[in-house]
Amino acid sequence: MPGPITIFSAKKIITMDPAVEEATHVAVRDGIILELGTLEECAVWGPYTLDDRFGDSILVPGLIESHAHLLDGLLWAKAEYVGPIDRRDPSGKLHEALKSVPALVKRLKEIEATISDSKTPLIGWGVDPSLNDLVDPITRHDLDQVSKTRPIFLLHASCHLAYVNSATLELANYAAIKAPGVLRDTSGAPTGELQEMAAMMAAIKAVASDLVGASTDTAQFFNFAKVAQARGATTIVDGGGSTYFEPAFLQAALAATGSPDFPVRIVAHNNGITVPKVEDMIAAATSLKDKGNDKLTFQGIKILVDGSNQGFTGRLRAPGYLRTGANGLWNRAPEELTRIVSAMHAAGMQIVAHCNADQASEVFIEAVAAAQAEKPRADHRHFIVHGQLLDEAQLRRMAALGISATLFSNHMYYWGDFHRAHTFGAFRAAAMNPAATALRLGVIVSAHSDTPVSPVDPLLTMWAAVNRVTTTGRVQGPKERVSAYEGLRMMTYNAAWLLHRDHEIGSLRVGKRADFTVLGSDPLTVEPMAIKDVPVLATILGGRVFSVAG
Amino acid sequence: MNIPVSVIGGYLGAGKTTLLNRLLADPQGVRLAVVVNDFGSVNIDAALIANREGETISLTNGCVCCSIGDNLALALHDLAERPNGPEHIVIEASGVADPARIADYAASHPRLFLDGIIVVADAETVRTRVHDKYVGDLVRSQLETADLVVLSKVDLIDAAAFRQVRAWIAAEMPGARIVAAPRAGQVADLLLSGATGYAALSRPRADGEHARQFATWSFVHRQMLDGDALRTAVAALPPAVVRAKGIVRLVEAPERRFVLQLVGRRWSLEPEPVGTQDALASDPSVIVCIGLADQLEPEGLDALFASTPVAALPGAVRDLLQGEATT
Numbered sequence: 001m002p003g004p005i006t007i008f009s010a011k012k013i014i015t016m017d018p019a020v021e022e023a024t025h026v027a028v029r030d031g032i033i034l035e036l037g038t039l040e041e042c043a044v045w046g047p048y049t050l051d052d053r054f055g056d057s058i059l060v061p062g063l064i065e066s067h068a069h070l071l072d073g074l075l076w077a078k079a080e081y082v083g084p085i086d087r088r089d090p091s092g093k094l095h096e097a098l099k100s101v102p103a104l105v106k107r108l109k110e111i112e113a114t115i116s117d118s119k120t121p122l123i124g125w126g127v128d129p130s131l132n133d134l135v136d137p138i139t140r141h142d143l144d145q146v147s148k149t150r151p152i153f154l155l156h157a158s159c160h161l162a163y164v165n166s167a168t169l170e171l172a173n174y175a176a177i178k179a180p181g182v183l184r185d186t187s188g189a190p191t192g193e194l195q196e197m198a199a200m201m202a203a204i205k206a207v208a209s210d211l212v213g214a215s216t217d218t219a220q221f222f223n224f225a226k227v228a229q230a231r232g233a234t235t236i237v238d239g240g241g242s243t244y245f246e247p248a249f250l251q252a253a254l255a256a257t258g259s260p261d262f263p264v265r266i267v268a269h270n271n272g273i274t275v276p277k278v279e280d281m282i283a284a285a286t287s288l289k290d291k292g293n294d295k296l297t298f299q300g301i302k303i304l305v306d307g308s309n310q311g312f313t314g315r316l317r318a319p320g321y322l323r324t325g326a327n328g329l330w331n332r333a334p335e336e337l338t339r340i341v342s343a344m345h346a347a348g349m350q351i352v353a354h355c356n357a358d359q360a361s362e363v364f365i366e367a368v369a370a371a372q373a374e375k376p377r378a379d380h381r382h383f384i385v386h387g388q389l390l391d392e393a394q395l396r397r398m399a400a401l402g403i404s405a406t407l408f409s410n411h412m413y414y415w416g417d418f419h420r421a422h423t424f425g426a427f428r429a430a431a432m433n434p435a436a437t438a439l440r441l442g443v444i445v446s447a448h449s450d451t452p453v454s455p456v457d458p459l460l461t462m463w464a465a466v467n468r469v470t471t472t473g474r475v476q477g478p479k480e481r482v483s484a485y486e487g488l489r490m491m492t493y494n495a496a497w498l499l500h501r502d503h504e505i506g507s508l509r510v511g512k513r514a515d516f517t518v519l520g521s522d523p524l525t526v527e528p529m530a531i532k533d534v535p536v537l538a539t540i541l542g543g544r545v546f547s548v549a550g
Numbered sequence: 551m552n553i554p555v556s557v558i559g560g561y562l563g564a565g566k567t568t569l570l571n572r573l574l575a576d577p578q579g580v581r582l583a584v585v586v587n588d589f590g591s592v593n594i595d596a597a598l599i600a601n602r603e604g605e606t607i608s609l610t611n612g613c614v615c616c617s618i619g620d621n622l623a624l625a626l627h628d629l630a631e632r633p634n635g636p637e638h639i640v641i642e643a644s645g646v647a648d649p650a651r652i653a654d655y656a657a658s659h660p661r662l663f664l665d666g667i668i669v670v671a672d673a674e675t676v677r678t679r680v681h682d683k684y685v686g687d688l689v690r691s692q693l694e695t696a697d698l699v700v701l702s703k704v705d706l707i708d709a710a711a712f713r714q715v716r717a718w719i720a721a722e723m724p725g726a727r728i729v730a731a732p733r734a735g736q737v738a739d740l741l742l743s744g745a746t747g748y749a750a751l752s753r754p755r756a757d758g759e760h761a762r763q764f765a766t767w768s769f770v771h772r773q774m775l776d777g778d779a780l781r782t783a784v785a786a787l788p789p790a791v792v793r794a795k796g797i798v799r800l801v802e803a804p805e806r807r808f809v810l811q812l813v814g815r816r817w818s819l820e821p822e823p824v825g826t827q828d829a830l831a832s833d834p835s836v837i838v839c840i841g842l843a844d845q846l847e848p849e850g851l852d853a854l855f856a857s858t859p860v861a862a863l864p865g866a867v868r869d870l871l872q873g874e875a876t877t
């Protein structure tokens with residue numbers, strides 16, 4: 001027995017479908033689009049309820065975040081955001097950017113005043129006062145101004161450093177910890193800056209143990225979803241690393257996503273990051289294949305090839321990093337990677353490969369070429385995550401081999417100036433994340449935030465790909481700017497295609513899921529620099545309206 | 551007691567696992583914990599396995615093998631805090647890891663300290679591997695961070711080729727200490743600084759293979775030694791010396807015995823742990839150096855250590871030192 005019909009009206013519905021590009025009404029039944037067109041055209045299906053609360057708004061296909069991490073949700077659950085970028089928390093509250101150490105200390109004092117128990121540690125995340133310009137490092141003296149007795153632990157935005165106060169240093173016995181990442185002043189006392197996990201672990205165990213080990217807290221799933229939904233996402237990727245193959249973790253994930261109030265669909269990549277052996281990855285992916293639900297599905301196996309460019313650990317081709325010529329780190333040996341890729345490809349899996357710099361991409365592309373030679377496969381949809389330095393030669397080869405990518409367009413905005421000055425120099429910084437060339441050559445690309453690395457906000461990511469502007473206002477690589485239409489397609493259809501979901505989501509068409517993002521103005525016609533400020537009014541997921549706070 | 555941590559690094563396929571298996575098969579009475587990326591690759595003899603529980607395999611010889619999981623620091627902290635925990639921890643670094651970064655983890659807990667970085671290199675392929683466009687820089691930097699380079703698969707090459715590759719590494723990485731992979735039963739003794747009672751110093755090493763690769767030089771002195779002269783001598787040991795251990799008495803603290811440990815380029819001279827018996831006046835100073843048989847020059851070592859006993863110092867200084875030390 002089919003359910004009731006709802007017809008939503010809008011000022012304009014942008015379908016991203018090549019045949020019928022616009023409509024004013026959409027009829028929805030049982031979570032599926034029944035008709036798109038005028039009210040009259042929709043009404044032929046019979047009795048309906050007209051929902052015209054979005055009559056003055058723009059409906060677009062539900063926006064898709066093609067690469068993000070559940071860690072974002074855990075951090076919101078366990079720590080206070082004190083970073084240099086404006087972010088909205090799961091409740092919709094804006095946390096304004098803290099761009100200097102005094103601003104950070106002031107905010108921490110405010111937070112400190114709200115914690116009643118004197119022993120509860122104050123844990124912060126996202127800290128990066130030197131986002132683009134180098135400022136004096138944070139020391140325990142700064143944090144001791146906040147409290148000398150309550151332990152304080154602040155995780156850097158990169159997750160590779162932490163800053164702690166004297167109370168934490170004492171509690172965790174840092175006098176006896178000789179790791180070189182424990183920075184010391186001229187007197188030999190720890191400064192409070194802890195670099196890398198070897199230096200951070202004692203403090204984490206003493207005051208922030210929630211941040212390590214697989215948490216089964218359902219709040220992390222809701223937080224992850226709510227932050228993205230508030231910015232208009234209806235589908236988000238959990239990009240590898242989570243341990244869904246562990247029964248307790250899967251149970252928590254199913255419990256959260258099974259709730260009718262869960263506001264997004266999660267497409268989770270299978271874990272090829274912390275699982276050492278390819279046979280185990282394939283076995284886990286196979287067994288999880290139909291273990292999901294309407295809002296949690298598993299797709300692709302995620303592997304890491306190199307590190308991060310801003311951390312100087314991406315694997316670059318010659319001449320390496322700016323000035324030093326240094327190179328980054330492999331996450332797996334290239335020959336091991338080649339074996340893994342070939343095994344996954346032969347097993348019919350989709351491979352999702354984190355390749356930040358161009359040598360990492362080269363190794364992955366050649367591994368796929370070898371796998372294709374051994375066992376030709378059409379429509380495998382293997383894709384590269386980040387691919388920041390892909391060049392024309394690589395993109396042409398990707399087109400030939402069927403490899404696509406989700407680019408890290410947000411990087412141009414947040415780190416474009418940093419890359420120009422410190423990692424790549426002028427040319428390579430201007431050539432980063434070449435969306436226009438990729439699309440011209442027939443490589444289907446999306447773009448992503450990699451939250452918690454940068455905030456999840458599909459319209460901001462679209463804006464970054466369309467404008468390629470840095471935080472100081474410089475436009476880098478203007479030829480690689482895409483049109484607003486291409487930008488929106490990157491965040492909808494193309495993302496759905498990467499995830500093997502384009503038959504269900506990513507565009508609006510009769511028979512596809514009724515997932516929409518409701519906007520205050522038309523992102524295709526506003527001034528391109530205003531795309532990121534287009535208001536997100538609500539999302540609709542399978543026909544159900546989820547409001548946006550604020 | 552604090553726990554020494556050894557890091558075994560080296561590129562994929564270099565022979566780390568073979569070395570670990572030999573170590574686990576005969577740990578020479580040391581209660582070892584071996585931390586690996588992946589159990590599957592260790593292939594522990596089924597007869598040795600006493601129990602398997604989650605991330606830990608317990609062996610019948612008292613050793614344990616743990617997998618790193620997704621957090622090496624967490625795995626190490628867990629080992630450091632176990633009651634009746636290991637006496638020595640060996641970490642198998644992944645083939646693409648920088649062993650120096652992994653070594654930082656040995657200092658991540660107050661109870662842990664770094665014993666040495668051992669890098670295994672495939673004698674047959676290492677020279678071409680350092681020119682590989684993808685991993686050449688990595689293989690080279692792994693060798694550069696090694697306290698001791700272990701050449702594996704030497705049975706696949708002849709003696710002349712072995713000497714060539716050894717000479718090549720020595721030329722590329724001045725000061726490198728290089729040995730051929732030891733057999734089971736010698737791995738612990740050669741690569742890890744282990745127990746150092748006087749008895750350990752006199753343990754005979756009879757194996758023929760071992761004798762062909764290594765020669766031993768020792769030094770016994772009834773006099774107390776001058777600490778600074780000893781430190782200078784140890785720092786100047788030639789690359790032919792790959793392992794040294796000793797128990798010495800120093801003028802600077804005559805009531806304690808000191809333990810000398812050298813694994814390749816890394817060495818330490820520390821007082822015996824608190825709680826051990828006070829030094830007796832009759833305790834001698836004993837140092838044993840193990841070196842490459844074809845390169846070790848005993849006369850050179852004699853000369854190097856000749857100035858360490860206080861008796862060798864000019865009389866006035868010696869009296870002064872002795873006087874200070876006994877007041």
Ligand SMILES: [Zn+2]
Pocket residue numbers: 067068069239450
């Ligand atoms: Zn990521």
